[in-house]
Amino acid sequence: MPAQIEPTFPTQAGQAATVAQRLLDLAKQAPEKVILRLLFNQAPDQPITYAELLQRSNGYAQALAGAGIQPGEVVILILQHGADLAYAFFGAIFHGAIPSIMPFLTEKLSPEQYRRSLAALFEICAPAAVITYPEFESEVRQAISPHASIRTLLLSSQIAWPAEAAEITPTKGIQPADIVLLQHSSGTTGLQKGVALSHQAVFNQLESYSRALHLAPADVIVSWLPLYHDMGLIAGFLLPILSSIPLVLLSPFDWVRAPYRMLQAISQYQGTLAWLPNFAYNFCAQKIRPRDLEGVDLSSWRAVINCSEPMYYRSHQLFLERFAPYGFRASALATCYAMAENVFAVTQGGIDAPVTIDPVSQRGLLIDRLARPPQPGEDVISMLSVGRPIDNTRVRILDEHHHDLAERSLGEIALHSDCMLTGYYKRPDLTKKAFAGGWYLTGDLGYMADGEVYVTGRKKDLIIVGGKNVYPQDLEGLASEVAGIHPGRVAAFGVPNPDTGTEDVVIAAELEDQNLDPEDPAAQAIADEIRQRVTRGSDVVLRYVKLVRRGWLLKTSSGKVARSANREKYLSESDNFSL
Amino acid sequence: MNNETIQVLAAHIATHIIKQPKRVITPDEKILSSGLIDSFSLVDLSIFIEEHFGVRIADTELNPETFDTLAQLAGLITQRQ
Numbered sequence: 153m154p155a156q157i158e159p160t161f162p163t164q165a166g167q168a169a170t171v172a173q174r175l176l177d178l179a180k181q182a183p184e185k186v187i188l189r190l191l192f193n194q195a196p197d198q199p200i201t202y203a204e205l206l207q208r209s210n211g212y213a214q215a216l217a218g219a220g221i222q223p224g225e226v227v228i229l230i231l232q233h234g235a236d237l238a239y240a241f242f243g244a245i246f247h248g249a250i251p252s253i254m255p256f257l258t259e260k261l262s263p264e265q266y267r268r269s270l271a272a273l274f275e276i277c278a279p280a281a282v283i284t285y286p287e288f289e290s291e292v293r294q295a296i297s298p299h300a301s302i303r304t305l306l307l308s309s310q311i312a313w314p315a316e317a318a319e320i321t322p323t324k325g326i327q328p329a330d331i332v333l334l335q336h337s338s339g340t341t342g343l344q345k346g347v348a349l350s351h352q353a354v355f356n357q358l359e360s361y362s363r364a365l366h367l368a369p370a371d372v373i374v375s376w377l378p379l380y381h382d383m384g385l386i387a388g389f390l391l392p393i394l395s396s397i398p399l400v401l402l403s404p405f406d407w408v409r410a411p412y413r414m415l416q417a418i419s420q421y422q423g424t425l426a427w428l429p430n431f432a433y434n435f436c437a438q439k440i441r442p443r444d445l446e447g448v449d450l451s452s453w454r455a456v457i458n459c460s461e462p463m464y465y466r467s468h469q470l471f472l473e474r475f476a477p478y479g480f481r482a483s484a485l486a487t488c489y490a491m492a493e494n495v496f497a498v499t500q501g502g503i504d505a506p507v508t509i510d511p512v513s514q515r516g517l518l519i520d521r522l523a524r525p526p527q528p529g530e531d532v533i534s535m536l537s538v539g540r541p542i543d544n545t546r547v548r549i550l551d552e553h554h555h556d557l558a559e560r561s562l563g564e565i566a567l568h569s570d571c572m573l574t575g576y577y578k579r580p581d582l583t584k585k586a587f588a589g590g591w592y593l594t595g596d597l598g599y600m601a602d603g604e605v606y607v608t609g610r611k612k613d614l615i616i617v618g619g620k621n622v623y624p625q626d627l628e629g630l631a632s633e634v635a636g637i638h639p640g641r642v643a644a645f646g647v648p649n650p651d652t653g654t655e656d657v658v659i660a661a662e663l664e665d666q667n668l669d670p671e672d673p674a675a676q677a678i679a680d681e682i683r684q685r686v687t688r689g690s691d692v693v694l695r696y697v698k699l700v701r702r703g704w705l706l707k708t709s710s711g712k713v714a715r716s717a718n719r720e721k722y723l724s725e726s727d728n729f730s731l
Numbered sequence: 732m733n734n735e736t737i738q739v740l741a742a743h744i745a746t747h748i749i750k751q752p753k754r755v756i757t758p759d760e761k762i763l764s765s766g767l768i769d770s771f772s773l774v775d776l777s778i779f780i781e782e783h784f785g786v787r788i789a790d791t792e793l794n795p796e797t798f799d800t801l802a803q804l805a806g807l808i809t810q811r812q
Contacts, residue, residue: 193791259795260766408770410790431771439774441781618771652771676754687766695750 170351171332172246172322174394179206187393190235191402191417193410198235205242205393208235210320211311212243216281219304223248223323225280226334226577228273230292232256233403236308237379238389240283245332248323252277252334252346253380262688263291270295273343274302277334277577281306328352334577335382335492341623346577347382347492357495357571358391360544364500365425365455367395372452374400374423376407376414383460383619386496387427411436412444415475422452427488429460429619431654433467437474451479455503458536459488460619462607465509465534467653482506489538489607493592494545495571499605501539508537508604517608521562523599537604545569549600554588557599564611565598566591613715615646618654622646622692624715630689631659636678638662641705645719649695656695659686660722662702670699698722736784736805743779748772758802763795780804786811 168174178187183203190198216227227244229251231237237253244251254273257266270292273279278301284292286307296302314320332354334346375388384404392399400421402413415436417423428436458468468485476482486502501507513526514533526532541547548556549563557563568591575583586592595612598605615622624644631642641662646655659682668675679697686694706717741756748768762768768776773793780788786808788797798804 259764260769405770406790409773409793411774435771435774439778441778683767684765687769691766693766693769 169328170322170326170330171354171390171394172242172248172326174355175202175206175209175242175245176320176322178202178394178396182396185396185398187396187398188238189398189400189421190233191400191406191413193403193406200235200238205238206320207314208239208311209242209246211313212240212283212306213246213322214314215306215311216244216247216249216304219281219306221247221249221280221304223326224250224330226250226252226277227281227283228277228279229253230256230270230282230284230288231308233401233405236285238393239311240308241379244283246320246322248326248330249280250331250334250348252279252336253385254336255378255380257288257291258691260687260693261691265689267291267295269343271297271300273336274300276344276579277346280304283308285309326351328355329574331574331577333385335385336380337492337621337623341626342621344576344579345582346579348574348577349492349495350574353495353571353574354386354390354394356544356569357386357497358394360542360571361391361497361500362395364497364542365503367391367397369396371397371424371454372400372421373397373425374402374414374417374421375426376402376404377427377619378404381460381619382492382496383427383429383490387457387459387490391496410444412440412448415440415445415448415450415478418450418453419448424452424454425457426453426455427457427459429654430458430463430467431461431618431652433458433471434651434653437467437470440474445478449479450475451481453480453484455486456484457486457488457500457502459490461616461654462609462648463487463536463538464650464653465536466650468507468536470653487536487538489596489605491594493573493586493594494567494569495573497542498545498547498567498569499539499541501537501604503539507539508602510535510537510601510606517562523560523562523601523606523608535606535608537601537606539605540603541567541605544571547600547605548591549598550588550591550593554591554593560599560601562597562599562608565594565596565605565607567594568592613645615644615655615657617646617657617692622657622690626690627657627659627686627692627694628713630686631661631682634661634678634681634685636664636668636675637682638664638702641702641713643705643713643715643718645715645722647719647723657692658696658698658719658722659694660698660700660705660718662705663699664702666702670701675699733802733805733809736808737801739783740780740801740804743783744768744776747779748775756801758805759800761795761799762801762804763799780808784808784812 179202186199188200227249281304283306286309328351331348332351373392377384377388489499490496512523514531516524548566597609598607627644628642643660649656708714745754746752777788
């Protein structure tokens, strides 16, 4: 057998122990290999070799060193899709600093709200530096309070490129247990939980997950996922780059306007693997014109992996029917259950065998909390398995007292692995609450059957829209500020939309004025104001705003608005919805 | 012509995109930068325009710099018809 670069992870003594060393080793082995290919909307594709990635990243590392940033300090990256984001990310790691990618300001989000989010992030993770574009400097400066920890605002235009890649040596003294990066969920609430991951945790995840995927040198990963999200950062960025697997990367902003570009990229670059949130299956199946698929050949695609939001059998069917004529194979449909707290994957399905479909009684799930076969006359739900736990991760299903439940009983999913988060950054309180007896409590509900995991919903009130986590309390806070709404009498929740394959976000709010008819134009103006405020404040677009009279919303015994109960009430009164 | 185009667009957006058929969208109201139309619905809008008016809006034009109101969008359509 001729020697070849092994895509799986070296963990033996003497092998790379840090991400920086790993990248250095790969660049030495294959400096001219194109590891990253950036696609743009109106510019040619940009191929980046390991040597270039290393050299340019080193430019950022030297700039951070020059600015007096210390290893172990946090560096926030506010950069869009493009080479600078990749260089700045690895540059921070080369320097031994801890990068965290913050979403960029969008046209919909109000600059004031964005500044508030930034200020909150700065407060929580006490970064030493921020890296952004010169055009965005003034925006970022406005978010930096006089007491902020930030000592340097580094601009992408200020980075000098070192001439010789050979001189590069990562900062010494970085240990495998040190934190390599932080991942944040969006929103005021999500920003509180910066998931801190160690070099070792990242390596352990990538090693185990590579085995589950049978990652091989012929693989090519194609992704449009944002890098501030775990699925994008790990599956669509670190996994390929640190495994010598070529990555073709599109911008999420371009993809949503032209979803066919991902399929054209798979065809052009013989893509083999891609991860998608469930809504993207429906979106691609419904919103691509035939003319944009002319000449597209999807036969190289060996796995399209559904991950990061509730998944539907119907979405898989839609996708298969639409793209089979272009060479897409049924065997490529795969599923994964993942979370930042485990670096990424917890389970993987659909690689060694087709995704298991488990037809269970809807009543059984909802009422008996048991995934059992339907009895005559009962509605059936075709549950998609998310597969088996990857080989470094164990999964249990627990009851409310944290005792193990029997096979097929519905409970909270808990997990244990050698790739868990180090903690929520600077939040030992939240970290402690997340674990019970060394097991991480996911807040997701599900069951196990024949060794496979099924995710049925969430214990927490979290809403997931298009793969993005949305915390209802953030939206409720924004809606409560609207004049005419009874403060605090607002409930935000998600309802599944089978057409789009994701959740629609609904706000139900009580009107202050007892005599105002919710159908009155004056009430509609209030509804518009809620939409406006929520969109500008959170970047979340509301599908329905339901204004109701005082007393409509159900409360818990402690007087708080009960989200799930109000969700049920909304659904039972709503005629524009069916499961 | 423009008024008719605006009405057709307004009706489509209210009924099929924001799912509030009674919602009145004025010709000069901001529809993209306000978040009234979310980014997932932009492709819908361009497909509808192509099918209904026979006018192509490129995906690179689906941004508030190209159009942000019904009046601007109708102008674009009329100009290309």
